[in-house]
Amino acid sequence: xxxxxxxxxxxxxxxxxxxxxxxxxxxxxxxxxxxxxxxxxxxxxxxxxxxxxxxxxxxxxxxxxxxxxxxxxxxxxxxxxxxxxxxxxxxxxxxxxxxxxxxxxxxxxxxxxxxxxxxxxxxxxxxxxxxxxxxxxxxxxxxxxxxxxxxxxxxxxxxxxxxxxxxxxxxx
Amino acid sequence: xxxxxxxxxxxxxxxxxxxxxxxxxxxxxxxxxxxxxxxxxxxxxxxxxxxxxxxxxxxxxxxxxxxxxxxxxxxxxxxxxxxxxxxxxxxxxxxxxxxxxxxxxxxxxxxxxxxxxxxxxxxxxxxxxxxxxxxxxxxxxxxxxxxxxxxxxxxxxxxxxxxxxxxxxxxx
DNA sequence: TCAAACTTTCAATAATAATTGAAAGAAATA
DNA sequence: TATTTCTTTCAATTATTATTGAAAGTTTGA
Numbered sequence: 001x002x003x004x005x006x007x008x009x010x011x012x013x014x015x016x017x018x019x020x021x022x023x024x025x026x027x028x029x030x031x032x033x034x035x036x037x038x039x040x041x042x043x044x045x046x047x048x049x050x051x052x053x054x055x056x057x058x059x060x061x062x063x064x065x066x067x068x069x070x071x072x073x074x075x076x077x078x079x080x081x082x083x084x085x086x087x088x089x090x091x092x093x094x095x096x097x098x099x100x101x102x103x104x105x106x107x108x109x110x111x112x113x114x115x116x117x118x119x120x121x122x123x124x125x126x127x128x129x130x131x132x133x134x135x136x137x138x139x140x141x142x143x144x145x146x147x148x149x150x151x152x153x154x155x156x157x158x159x160x161x162x163x164x165x166x167x168x169x170x171x172x
Numbered sequence: 173x174x175x176x177x178x179x180x181x182x183x184x185x186x187x188x189x190x191x192x193x194x195x196x197x198x199x200x201x202x203x204x205x206x207x208x209x210x211x212x213x214x215x216x217x218x219x220x221x222x223x224x225x226x227x228x229x230x231x232x233x234x235x236x237x238x239x240x241x242x243x244x245x246x247x248x249x250x251x252x253x254x255x256x257x258x259x260x261x262x263x264x265x266x267x268x269x270x271x272x273x274x275x276x277x278x279x280x281x282x283x284x285x286x287x288x289x290x291x292x293x294x295x296x297x298x299x300x301x302x303x304x305x306x307x308x309x310x311x312x313x314x315x316x317x318x319x320x321x322x323x324x325x326x327x328x329x330x331x332x333x334x335x336x337x338x339x340x341x342x343x344x
Numbered sequence: 345t346c347a348a349a350c351t352t353t354c355a356a357t358a359a360t361a362a363t364t365g366a367a368a369g370a371a372a373t374a
Numbered sequence: 375t376a377t378t379t380c381t382t383t384c385a386a387t388t389a390t391t392a393t394t395g396a397a398a399g400t401t402t403g404a
Binding site for chain 2: 391392393394395396401402
């Protein structure tokens, strides 16, 4: 297989993976394109290579910068902006984890906290209320676990990640 | 807050969380409804409570059964089917992990394996090819890590999950 | 076999999300 | 200030995905 074909396949595969995880296909593809490009790319480069519009590139590149996994690069003497992706994939994973925790885990934990204070009422039996409270408590406990697992991974440096965690995961 | 309101908030929150993770809002809501229902529900119960059509309920309940997190319950002497969700949230997480690994991780690993065999060609310099190969290798290494982490969690029983893993995650 | 009670399917429709492209904005230069 | 070059915005459009509902299918029992 040749380089260009390999790059296309990666961009396509990354896009598919992205959409399974709630990231728009195009955003994942822009990210993939920047990952496989040794040099930073301009808006026009991205437009050309993915055949998408200027506005679309702008929107998605900005979103990727919000996630912290793409950087703007300014070249001296050049007016236009260039973009490059964080290539350290462990750091990419960490940044994504951090961002998703903030965006998704925190809101659901807030909701769980609120609804765990359900009071007995005339329209429901104490048994029903207790069953509900128990279920919510178990979801909360799981969310807490996920939250601290995420914290640890985020704080962990790559060395820890590779040595301690890998050892734990493959104890054989 | 009263039970009914709490249940609605949970169903709404779970739906929102689902759509962030690539699960359709309605599917997550059906799951949430079954989680907060002490008894198994019939298709009509779900239709009424979520105000969705029969076909929609059927589709989503079937998908949830494919994920292994909802079961069909047959009552003696009753013609219609009732559905109930797996309430052990650790088991739910495990089943989802297992299924997502199969559906998403495996395909991307296959693609990575294919494209890592990129050959030198006249249209690209050896440096470009090497940079690409290196990037893909690091993604592969990360995918392998994710894969074995998932395996371990899937094989682990709840006790391990709570004791070993929690200790690791909160070493303080 | 027929009718009743339910489930499943799927083409049509509706709802949602992504994309475009042209216009407005901003920054740099002369 | 006017011009050039690039970025950003956003209403309109297009594409995608979810939903409906009626018809077809299935199962059970008389």
